[in-house]
Amino acid sequence: MEIRTDSTSLDIDRHEGNLIKELRSSSTKPVTEPSGWLSEDLKRNIFLTTVDNVLNWGRKSSLWTETAFTACCTFEFISLSSSRFDIARFGMEVLRSSPRHADLIITAGTLTWKMAPQIKRVYEQMAEPKWVIAMGACGITGGIFADSYSVVPGYNRILPIDVYIPGCPPRPEALLAGIELLRKKVEKRSFLQG
Amino acid sequence: MLSEFSLIALFILIVMGFATTLVLIPQALKKIGIVPSKPSEVKYEPYECGLETIGETWVQFKIRYYFYALLLITLDITVIFLYPWAVELKNLGSSSLGVIFSFIGILAVGYIYAWRKGALEWK
Structure with a gap:
């Protein structure tokens, strides 16, 4: 169904409902994170270490975060981004409001099915290469709302997650540990895998 | 007299060269395959906070x-x-x-x- 400016609000609601239903029925299983690029075979056979090192150094030193924060874990992230915990040392202090500038999405908070299409769309509009951190119990499994009809049981139903950070909410230190893990993962990337 | 402005002309040339290079570097890296390129339909649609655009995206603002x-x-x-x-x-x-x-x-x-x-x- 096409949405136009002269569509009634009922039409728009119905269109949105259909989108959500479609997404919900198509994402019953977790999205597997494509881990082919982590295999060691290619690395052993082809030596491109310097190029990879330079590229990965650049990528891991400027992980810009998309501001797509859905619930309360956000406050731990805000705390992390301010002076006490200071993610500026990782070159991450730039929070982008446009997915075109961002290469990391931190899923801070409970995700409802109503919000799920938007988050998926924002992720799809981000530039390559992109990474996702699932933050908190709700981000991983849906947390205490896992049985609810309206809550997505874990972001991995709609996005491929790179790093999981447990906690309800995780302390900023835990988030720092997760970011460290992600940086290690970025280091392993080789441009041959695309 | 005019030759005094030659430095400014040089400066303009350098600026233009610098700007063009900055635009061309990602394109060249994409051609080689260093920068991953995975175009999709959704990616090139206008960004409206994750929502679909209703109507035209290019609207004229009131004067x-x-x-x-x-x-x-x-x-x-x-x-x-x-x-x-x-x-x-x-x-x-x-x-x-x-x-x-x-x-x-x-x-x-x-x-x-x-x-x-x-x-x-x-x-």
Whole structure:
């Protein structure tokens, strides 16, 4: 169904409902994170270490975060981004409001099915290469709302997650540990895998 | 005489070269395959906070905004001049009071003119 400016609000609601239903029925299983690029075979056979090192150094030193924060874990992230915990040392202090500038999405908070299409769309509009951190119990499994009809049981139903950070909410230190893990993962990337 | 400006010409050339290189580097890296390119339909659609666009994305803004922006700039300039004046008021003495009031008076004339002309009304 096409949405136009002269569509009634009922039409728009119905269109949105259909989108959500479609997404919900198509994402019953977790999205597997494509881990082919982590295999060691290619690395052993082809030596491109310097190029990879330079590229990965650049990528891991400027992980810009998309501001797509859905619930309360956000406050731990805000705390992390301010002076006490200071993610500026990782070159991450730039929070982008446009997915075109961002290469990391931190899923801070409970995700409802109503919000799920938007988050998926924002992720799809981000530039390559992109990474996702699932933050908190709700981000991983849906947390205490896992049985609810309206809550997505874990972001991995709609996005491929790179790093999981447990906690309800995780302390900023835990988030720092997760970011460290992600940086290690970025280091392993080789441009041959695309 | 004109040769004195040759440095500026050189500067313009360097700036243009620099800008072009910055635009071309990602394109070249994409051609080689270093920068991953995974185009999709959704990726190239306009970004509207994750929502689908309803209607046209390229809309014309009302010209009224321009008047407001212009009037706001005059207000900003008033504040910019008033602030250092207020800080240095003790040293400048009472004569500066007349100067600043005449300055505000000039701006006020402009404001009153805009007001009387109806620039502050949203039509």
